[in-house]
Amino acid sequence: MRYILVFVFLLISIGVFAQKITLSGRVIDKGTSEVLPFASVVIKGKSVGTIANLSGEFDFHFSSEYRNEIVVVSMLGYENFEAPVWSLIDSGMKTIELNKSVTLLSEVVVTDSLRKGGEIFRVALSRIEQNFPMEPFLMDGFYRDIKKVSGTTIALLEAAVKIYDENYAKPRNPSKLREHVKLVEVRKSLGYENRFASYFDQKNLLEDLLLHNSVRYHHDIAEEVFENMQREDDSFYNDHEIFVLSYEKDFKLKVFIDKSDYSIIHMDFEITYTGDNLDTRKDVVNTYIGYKKQIDFRKYSGKMYLNYITVTTQEKWNDIKTKALKFDTELTQYLLINEVQANTTEHIRSTEKMRNYGLQYQDYPYNKEFWANYNVIKETALDRKIVADLEKEAPLEQQFEAE
16 A cells, blocks of 8 residues: 555656746836847746747746746846746736846946957857857757738748757858757648748748847958957946946947856847849849847856747838839747757757748648647737738638648
8 A cells, every 4th residue: 555655646746847937028118018029938047948938928938847946037127036936926917027127337448448448349249168168068949030021921930949959159150050950849830832832031030030049150340340349338237247338330230248257148140132123023123131149148057058049031022114102021940948968968860950041831730739838938918919811811720730
């Protein structure tokens, strides 16, 4: 009887351990009540996390083993919010108010070169291999891309992925993907049959997105950028003072750097291209390309790992004869890292790697149960407009199952 009771207890313990906890919240500025998009939500000292959507909302799924740990919500320029997991369970959608940190006015000393924006940026770039992982690591991530034509969504693709990388050493070829990626689950709408689909790149968009990680691939910086980079008022993040640097000539660049070790925390980049014929498709020409990207990192086990990356590309297509605008296209891509395994011995074998052609052509059956408890970027009111556009064909769940 004693052994039976022990066995039953073990079964119950295993069941509890395997259970998931979901915390839902909305992150706002305490003083203005404005929402804080892309706020980070993590378990303190652990490798799991998520981010808030454009409306500041999140659903954070994680193992019940973290019930007695601390949840940390953080945002550049704000003081952290911290609370025990157990105190937030069963509280429904919780509003989390962040206090804006006191702006630290930069005392710029002209004679001190390390007080200048360009020199601070040089030091940060020189310390990539010191501040970022130089041992193999594995990341679990969520990928999403959304395609729009003249404001109407025509296609949605989402994927759960595993990403393996050896280190942040400078690659010989910055245009060749170094990470190994395994697709775990994929779901997509029917929009790839749309006649406008050909106006978007048909390559592997996830591979392309990873190559946009300027820190991982040590992208070259022109000397003019260093010479003209400005230092803005310092800021605050995760209890650390932060350098804020900006460049605004032929493109816009903003970089946030930790004062304590010169690690790069966040980068914003924006550029536009205009011309009479940037690209030609059938009877239209591309005359405008607008490109925006955000790269964000968070510290775990003493090193900086990718937290999220977003890229938005907008293009305008004009009639090849009259030059009148016919339509515009917009591609938005997201990659959110849910969990990091540092110094891993696990890797992705060549037979498991995703194919280098478009994700829309890599068939995976729709797994509804998997997606119900997977950390995705939570749907917003804007996303509901996206869903409404897509469901003109059929309910989205049916589209996932049909693909």
